[in-house]
Amino acid sequence: EGVGVEDVKSYKEYRQLMQKFANLLNPFWHKTMPRIGDNSLPGVMTFAQLGLKLRLLGKEDMGEFMRIATLPARDLMDENFNSDLLKAVLSWDGLIGSKMAPRSPNATVLALLFRMTGEHGGAHIIPAEGIESLFIALKEVTERAGTEIRTGARVSEILIQADESALKTNGVKLATGETITANRVVSTTDPKRTFLELVGIENLEIEFTNRIRRLRCDGYVAKLHLALNGEPKFSGLDKPDGRLIIAPDMDAIEFAFDDAKYGECSKQPVMEVVIPSLQNESLAPVGQHVLSAHVMYVPYELKNSWTDQARAVLEEKVIDTLSYYAPDIKKQILCSELLTPLDLEQRHNVTSGHWHHTELSLDQMFMMRPTYEVAQYTTPILGLYVCGAGSHPGGGLMGAPGHNAAHEMLK
Numbered sequence: 001e002g003v004g005v006e007d008v009k010s011y012k013e014y015r016q017l018m019q020k021f022a023n024l025l026n027p028f029w030h031k032t033m034p035r036i037g038d039n040s041l042p043g044v045m046t047f048a049q050l051g052l053k054l055r056l057l058g059k060e061d062m063g064e065f066m067r068i069a070t071l072p073a074r075d076l077m078d079e080n081f082n083s084d085l086l087k088a089v090l091s092w093d094g095l096i097g098s099k100m101a102p103r104s105p106n107a108t109v110l111a112l113l114f115r116m117t118g119e120h121g122g123a124h125i126i127p128a129e130g131i132e133s134l135f136i137a138l139k140e141v142t143e144r145a146g147t148e149i150r151t152g153a154r155v156s157e158i159l160i161q162a163d164e165s166a167l168k169t170n171g172v173k174l175a176t177g178e179t180i181t182a183n184r185v186v187s188t189t190d191p192k193r194t195f196l197e198l199v200g201i202e203n204l205e206i207e208f209t210n211r212i213r214r215l216r217c218d219g220y221v222a223k224l225h226l227a228l229n230g231e232p233k234f235s236g237l238d239k240p241d242g243r244l245i246i247a248p249d250m251d252a253i254e255f256a257f258d259d260a261k262y263g264e265c266s267k268q269p270v271m272e273v274v275i276p277s278l279q280n281e282s283l284a285p286v287g288q289h290v291l292s293a294h295v296m297y298v299p300y301e302l303k304n305s306w307t308d309q310a311r312a313v314l315e316e317k318v319i320d321t322l323s324y325y326a327p328d329i330k331k332q333i334l335c336s337e338l339l340t341p342l343d344l345e346q347r348h349n350v351t352s353g354h355w356h357h358t359e360l361s362l363d364q365m366f367m368m369r370p371t372y373e374v375a376q377y378t379t380p381i382l383g384l385y386v387c388g389a390g391s392h393p394g395g396g397l398m399g400a401p402g403h404n405a406a407h408e409m410l411k
Contacts, residue, residue: 003083014080014090021065022116024053029117029393029400032376032408033367070362071109074102074250084249091253092245096272096296097355097395099220101257102250107362114360114394124243130280134397154349158185158198160381167203168382186405188388190350190357191215191370195379204380211371215364215390219341219353220260222298224271224318226291227284227334232275232326244273246321256297263303265314269321271295288334293318300341300352311338357390366392377405385409 003011028050034043054062068076073094077087091102094112102108118125127133139149157173159181171181187194191212195201201209234240247253247270256266273293277283284290295318302310315338323329341353350357358370367375369392377385387405389395 003086007081007083010080022113026117032404033392036372069110072103073108076109088247088250089245099218101254111360126279160203166382169384184383186385191390192351216359217352217354219300222295223339224293225337228289228332230332231289232329234326241278246271260297260299263299269295306342356395360394377408
């Protein structure tokens with residue numbers, strides 16, 4: 001609704017071209033990126049494969065890919081569409097979870113392509129039995145392979161010992177004081193937590209430590225959970241069973257980002273909303289529902305700090321925004337929970353509460369993710385590997401960093 005015939009035609013052409021570019025990148029998500037200066041056969045072949053795929057696009061499409069890959073999302077949308085609403089919706093996936101806005105340079109379009117490289121072309125897909133079914137399946141598979149899964153066993157230190165001229169790991173120490181010995185340790189925590197806290201700067205070269213410190217990883221997304229007495233009714237929708245994006249236009253997104261840059265929350269927050277209980281009835285009692293909103297551009301460091309009052313003010317703004325589109329939702333709220341980036345850091349041990357552990361930007365992607373020294377999942381500490389969202393290719397429920405790291409460990 002509200003999208004003209006010209007934009008409908010443009011969307012089909014835009015989607016086809018963007019999917020072609022995403023398909024070009026997709027095979028490289030499941031490959032270890034070559035080390036800078038690597039002249040080995042596997043490294044050369046990876047670069048050659050990328051070059052060949054670019055050439056096979058044809059001269060026109062290859063030039064277009066090279067042109068748009070680092071464009072701001074705003075420029076790409078303005079080139080293709082007239083509808084402000086459509087521009088905002090289509091740019092969203094290149095921005096969500098990041099510290100970037102529509103006018104930001106440095107790969108918002110590349111981040112958009114990142115979201116489109118999955119099997120479903122970037123569509124919002126939920127497992128038939130709910131997201132927890134994925135983790136149950138993974139648990140069963142790994143336990144059949146002989147692994148032991150321990151929850152609530154927080155690691156406080158990665159143990160390091162000297163071995164001739166190198167340092168190597170020999171296990172981990174838990175917060176309880178228990179030690180677990182191993183000649184290989186794989187860390188899925190974010191790079192800053194892995195190296196600066198668990199390994200310790202005393203075990204690392206100062207240049208490497210400084211590069212890790214400078215990684216950009218400020219969280220900019222808050223989560224709002226609502227328990228609702230009944231299904232929320234959104235104006236103009238028969239059933240809110242997909243992903244809802246609340247962002248009237250690209251300026252609304254940009255202005256919300258501007259507020260966050262200066263440590264403030266927008267008076268008109270932008271967000272995406274899902275109601276997972278519509279797909280998985282076990283999440284709520286009969287007749288009730290749960291709603292989850294990702295609220296963009298909520299700063300990790302609020303100008304006057306995150307107090308209970310500041311959280312309450314933000315929650316009220318978000319609920320007011322929701323009620324503009326779902327007028328009866330306030331009366332349906334049974335309870336609520338707001339998690340700022342600071343809360344996400346404290347609850348999930350993710351530095352600054354960043355979705356992808358580090359920004360998905362051109363200088364922190366591919367063979368530079370998280371830094372060029374550890375982009376191949378190995379680290380300066382022998383036996384220590386990294387494979388979290390801060391490793392190539394990035395976060396999301398794809399498992400690619402772990403897949404790639406496992407192959408490196410088997411070499």
